[in-house]
Amino acid sequence: MxxxxxxxxxxxxxxxxxxxxxxxxxxxxxxxxxxxxxxxxxxxxxxxxxxxxxxxxxxxxxxxxxxxxxxxxxxxxxFEGASLTGETPKERARVSMMNLRAENGLLNAVSAYFHHATPGLGPDIETNQCAEWGMRQKDVASQTMAYLDGVLAENEFLAGDRFSIADITAFAGLAFADFAKVDIPDSLSNLVAWRSKVAARPSIAG
CATH class of the missing domain: 3.40.30.10 (Glutaredoxin)
Structure with missing residues (x-):
């Protein structure tokens, strides 16, 4: 493989x-x-x-x-090991839903901002930029961070009480936000605490 x-x-x-x-x-x-x-x-x-x-x-x-x-x-x-996508139909549906919200609303939104409204990876890579679209997506990313903070006020992880691909996607999205200089407000205390907890997992901390 x-x-x-x-x-x-x-x-x-x-x-x-x-x-x-x-x-x-x-x-x-x-x-x-x-x-x-x-x-x-x-x-x-x-x-x-x-x-x-x-x-x-x-x-x-x-x-x-x-x-x-x-x-x-x-x-x-x-591969063997704890499921990252859910085991029951309800779990799988919830994980899929939250993963798509984290992907579309955070990671992809930050990506659109980075590639359209900043120099990105440079003029040879960043063709057909639309700065207005990029700035709009930056707002979407900020709104999604606030939404995820609310979800984490009631759940240990984004799709419930188990770590899943939704958490992986959101974690990667926040890392991209750091790189793209999209601020993560300190006021989103649930999101900040969740991020620290996920960062300490052996799969990430090493």
């Missing part, structure tokens, strides 16, 4: 955390992709992932799975 990614990027981080939670990091070969050099847009990489983004999972039979949620779902089902 191979994973094409860039260490430290938000979505690759989600996959790496999921692998670590399952105790499977040493069962995967990581292959770096030169995003800054445009390798992700090459014909060779697009043959693996037409989306031209990382991460991308290559299975033993040579097939490929793209899209971070699909990759983490495969990891969760393929």
């Amino acid at each position: 191979k994973i094409y990614d860039v260490e430290g990027f938000p979505n690759p981080a989600r996959v790496r955390i999921a692998l670590a939670e399952k105790g499977a990091t040493d069962q995967v070969e990581f292959i770096p992709v030169d995003v800054m050099g445009g390798e992700h847009r090459s014909d060779a990489f697009r043959a693996k992932n037409p989306d031209a983004v990382v991460p991308c999972l290559e299975l033993e039979d040579g097939s490929h799975i793209a899209q971070c949620n699909a990759i983490t779902e495969y990891i969760d089902g393929h």
Whole structure:
């Protein structure tokens, strides 16, 4: 099993955390992709992932799975260990719902701000920018942080009392927010406390 990614990027981080939670990091070969050099847009990489983004999972039979949620779902089902996606239909639905809210409202919103309303990764990578859209998404990210703080006022983790991929996605989203200089208000005490708790997990703290 191979994973094409860039260490430290938000979505690759989600996959790496999921692998670590399952105790499977040493069962995967990581292959770096030169995003800054445009390798992700090459014909060779697009043959693996037409989306031209990382991460991308290559299975033993040579097939490929793209899209971070699909990759983490495969990891969760393929390797032993506590489920990250839920065990009952209700749990799976709630995890999926909260994961999408964290992904769309936080991680993707911060990404849109970074890639559209800041210099991002530079002019060779950041084409067709729309600053107005980016600034609007920055507001969405801030609103989502406040929403997640409210959820965490009543739950230990985002989808209930168990750590899940929703927590992984939100954690990666907050890390991206730090990098993009999108402030996380100290007043969101539940979110701040949850972040410290998640950061101390062996899958993240090392």
